Amino acid sequence: METPLLKEALHRSCWVQVLVDAPVRERTYTYRLAADMAAAEGDIVCVPFGGQSVGGIVVGCLEELPAGLDAQRLKTVEAVLGSGFFPATLWPLLVRVAEYYLTPLSRVIEAALPPGILSRARRRLRLVRPVSPMAEWGLSTGAKAALQFLEAQKSSDLSWRFCVQQLPEGQQALKELLARGLIESYFAAGERVRPRTRQYVALTGGPSGLTPRQREVIHCLRRLGGEASVEQLVEAAHTTRSLIQNLDRLGHLRLFERQVFRSAHHAVPADAPKILTPPQQWVLEKLNTAPPGPVLLEGVTGSGKTEVYLQAIAPVLARGESALVLVPEIGLTPQLGDRFRARFGEQVQIYHSALSEGERFDGWRRMLTGEPQVVVGTRSAIFAPLPRLGLIVLDEEHDGSYKQDRPAPCYHARTVALWRAELCGCPLLLGSATPDLASFRAAAEGQYLHLQMNERVAQRPLPAVEVVDMREELDRGNLTPFSRTLQQALQQMHAAGRQGILFINRRGYSTFVLCRSCGETLRCPNCAVSLTYHRLESGEHLRCHYCNYGRPQPRHCPHCRSPNLRYFGAGTQRIAAQLAEQFPALRVLRFDRDTTARKDGHRAIIEQFARQQADILVGTQMLTKGLDLPQVTLVGILAADGLLNQPDFRAGERAFQLLTQVAGRAGRGEEPGRVILQTYAPEHPVVQAASGHDYRRFATSELTERRALGYPPYEQLICLQITGSEQQWVIAAAEALATMLEGDGAFEGQLLGPAPCTVERVANRYRWQLLIKNTAAAAGRARLQDLLALYATPPGIGVSVDVDPLRLL
Ligand SMILES: Nc1ncnc2c1ncn2[C@@H]1O[C@H](COP(=O)(O)OP(=O)(O)OP(=O)(O)O)[C@@H](O)[C@H]1O
Ligand SMILES: [Zn+2]
Ligand SMILES: [Zn+2]
Incomplete structure (x- = not known):
């Protein structure tokens, strides 16, 4: 598919930059390309590295040697093992991602490629059989030994590295065999991800003269379209493998291996296009x-x-x-996969x-x-x-x-999708x-x-949203997390044989544990956050939701030894438990990261609920998206407040989206839906807009505010995060960076901070951030990249860049 022009250009480049498959920090190196070799960006190559041959991927082709490199000292690419791992329009996309997000191209390639292609890229070799008796003529002693070694091997597919290790002067000897055409070298993914094949059989229309039984099998194969997997034919013709093998030997049909693709699919009934509304x-x-x-x-x-x-x-x-x-x-x-496969x-x-x-x-x-x-x-x-x-x-x-x-x-992915669509010329x-x-x-x-599209299918109404003021509930002496309105609604729902969803912002049992004697909360030793209490089958545990640190729940306060520990805040686990206690007739299912962790965990829970094996699904934001279950008539949002009060200018937008999406799970069938939104701030504009299903009102007022403050989507934000194990060094580094940026005449952006992140310490590392309002678009990013390259990062300090951060940490 390469155009002649492109070919020519490839031949002119004499050096390539290769991202090597080796556990080193700086992974891109320059290699010489032999005169008879052509390589393009994205090709998989084999290069010498640290005394070994390793796989790598070409990330750049150069016509001229970069300054500072000594041509004499550069090593030569050993082989181009494979090409075409990236279609033509994908490579420029990766380059664009690297540029925009101020990230090395090699990182982008790693993110794009499936694991196991690059990290397991291995050079393999195979003896070209049959080996002619004259083959050894003129070969060096080492190459002769190598040839004998290869002939003696059982497997016809060997790793280059293995052979080099087994043979004295292996590298040299194999190259000699390669030059003489006695072996072939090729690229293969490692053992664990080898293509899978299955035996197939096809009609050949070969010689006649068959037994009736054989004729029946051939007939059957013809009915199957002339080609089938051996298993299929065995089953369809009630025959055996050996009979098929026999027919193959006689030339009546042909056995062959075909590559099959692993997939985790299971059957779904087909459906036809619906008549559109x-x-x-x-x-x-x-x-x-x-x-x-x-x-x-x-x-x-x-x-x-x-x-x-x-x-x-x-x-x-x-x-x-x-x-x-x-x-x-x-x-x-x-x-969604099932709907598409149907x-x-x-x-x-x-x-x-x-x-x-x-x-x-x-x-x-x-x-x-x-x-x-x-x-x-x-x-x-x-x-x-x-x-x-x-x-x-x-x-x-x-x-x-x-x-x-x-x-x-x-x-x-949305930003990348815009570029990809543009590069492909597709919508x-x-x-x-x-x-x-x-x-x-x-x-x-x-x-x-x-x-x-402003209305639901079949003109079903959007669910009515009732806002319940939880302050009033408290005044009336209701100390449970369920308002009286919600309690009644649950009962009605159950009586009508319908299902409901309860949304809660947090997983786990309770959000923190506090000692009533000394007032200390139990905190993660590695992070500046409190631990979350989980009740597991194996016992009671405390877990950190930032670093996953866990410990058994102590009987006594670790600070003052008091036994008076109290649990605050409700997570999915606690709500599910309280629900079961207060409404023993309701069958409750929990849907969050803890219960869906197993492979296919999501599907299992959703299917169980869809089969009506439970009445109520209690879950986190995971259940807000895309669920389409017609029998769900009730949605309860337990505490909207946790969503509203987050220290982030996007909190309102996120809360509105989440509330609207959860509410949207109700009333998708014949029966109209009902949503109960519990909050301590019923007058909050986000609650008001969400309960009125009024996206426009929300969007317009929010955008006006963003424009006034110079926030996205009007100005671009870039976040620099500075981390390290010593607090004072992290602060010093953050300040040095800020000073450098501020002092640079060519950099026009506006600087906010440095300031500690909301959770200052995670996994024993301190985190500070610098927020940049970039007013100069691409030029601003380019300048920032140059400045960061100049900045000498102190030892032990990490600086990471997040262009268009979504969450201000
Ligand atoms: N033309 C149609 N005729 C009949 N039923 C339809 C039609 N189009 C969609 N439906 C049904 O309406 C329901 C809602 O559709 P769908 O899940 O696509 O909504 P959606 O717009 O993606 O909603 P959400 O944003 O909440 O995920 C589905 O059960 C779907 O099968
Ligand atoms: Zn205490
Ligand atoms: Zn932690």
Whole structure:
């Protein structure tokens, strides 16, 4: 597929920068390219490194040697082992991500590639058989020994490194055999992620003269389309493997290995396209006639956005192109994946980080085949190597999980999706009931096509939201976390045989444990936060939600030995327990990070609930997204206040989105829904807007405020985090950085801080931050990068950069 022009350009570059597969900090090195070798960015190569041959990936091709490098001392690339791991448009995307997020390209490549391709990239070799008796003529003694060694090996597929270790002068000897064409060298992923194959059988139309039994088998194979897996044929023809092998020997059919792709799928019943509602119809028409570019689909909860995605993708596949569908959390991939597979069958594959290495490796290679397919995945799937991309969809585009916090690159999948769509010339469809304010602004200003669906499918009403003032409950002597309104509603729901959802902001049992005698809270020894109490089958535990430190619950206060410990704040576990106590008839299920940790944990719990094996689902924000269960009529939001009072200018936006999304889980079936929102601040504008389902009112007032304060989406923020184990050094480093930035004439940004992060110490490291308001766009980022390169980071101090941070830590 390379154009001649590109080929020529490749031949001219004599040096390559290679990201080596070695456990070293600085991982990019420059190598010489032999005159007869061509390499392009993204190729997998084999290079000498620290006395060994290691795998690596070409990250740059150079025509001239960079200043300061001595040509004499550079080593030569040993072999180009594979190319085509990145389709043409993906490489420039990675480069753009690296530039924008001020991250080395090598880090971006690592984030994009599935694990197991680079880290296990190994050079392998194979003897070219048959070996002619003349082969040894003219070979050196070492090469002769090597040849004999290889002939004696049982396996025909050997690791280059293994052979080098086994042979005296191995490297030299193997190179000699390679030059003589006696061995072949190639790239392979490591043992654990080798392609899986299965035996297939095909008709050959070979010689006639068969026994009736054999003829029956051939006949059966013809009915199967002339080709089938051996297992399939054995079963369909009621025959045996040995009979098939016999037919193969006789030339009546042919056995062969075919690569199969591992996948964790299970069967789903097929469905047909739904008849669109008028709003869906209108949106789809607009989509199909729009020029390529971003589209914001603002559709209320339950308006049927998924059906729009499905019907927008169908013509893409029909054209022979592929589609990429992103969801914010792994927990949503089973549900959405099932809906897509019901429509498009095996053309759909799921891709996220909880898959096994083998599954991800296979997924990646299947994408590279270019066959039309739909990839449903989380954040990192934005780098899916689909060569012919016809549409990108981001569902719940407002969701913060699209942003990677760490490690670098701290990319936002939505931002990357905008670039990718631009590079591929394909549309990007951003869907949400509560769009991110940046997307809303871009749409309002005409940069995106703005489409709306203001009503639910079948004109079902949005659920009525009742705001309950919890101060009043307290006055009336109700000390439980359930208001009287909610208690009644739970009873009514149960009597009607319906289901409900209770949303609570925190997992665990209680948020902190306090000693009533001395007033100390039990804190994490490594972090500046209190420990959370968890009740486990194995006993009572305290756990840190920042560093995962855990300890058994002490009987006495560690400070004063008093036994009077008290538990404050309610988490999912405590609510579930209290609910069971107060409403013994209700069957309760818990849905949070603790109960869904197992592989397929999400699916298991959702399915259990969908099968009506429980009446109430108690969960954290995980259950706010995308759940579509028609029998849910009641949603209770236990304490909205924890969401409202966070020290972050985005707290209001996040709270509004969350409340609206949770509320949107109710009344998605025939029966209308009811939402009970409990709060100590019923007059709060966010509570008001959310209870009125009034996104516009909220967005407009919030944007006005952001503009006045110069916050995103009007100005760009960049956060520098400075960490270290000694507090005074961290502060000193942060101040030195601030002084440097302030003193630089070319840097126009505005500086806030340095200040300690909200939780100043995590896992025994102190964290301070510097917030930069970048008023100069790309020029500002470039200048910042130069300055950071000049800054001599003191030993033991870490500086990390987060462009467009979502959470101010
Ligand atoms: N045209 C249609 N005819 C009948 N039912 C439909 C149609 N479109 C969607 N539905 C059904 O309506 C329900 C809601 O659709 P969907 O889950 O896509 O909503 P959504 O807009 O994604 O909501 P949310 O933002 O809350 O996730 C689903 O059960 C879906 O099967
Ligand atoms: Zn005490
Ligand atoms: Zn901790």
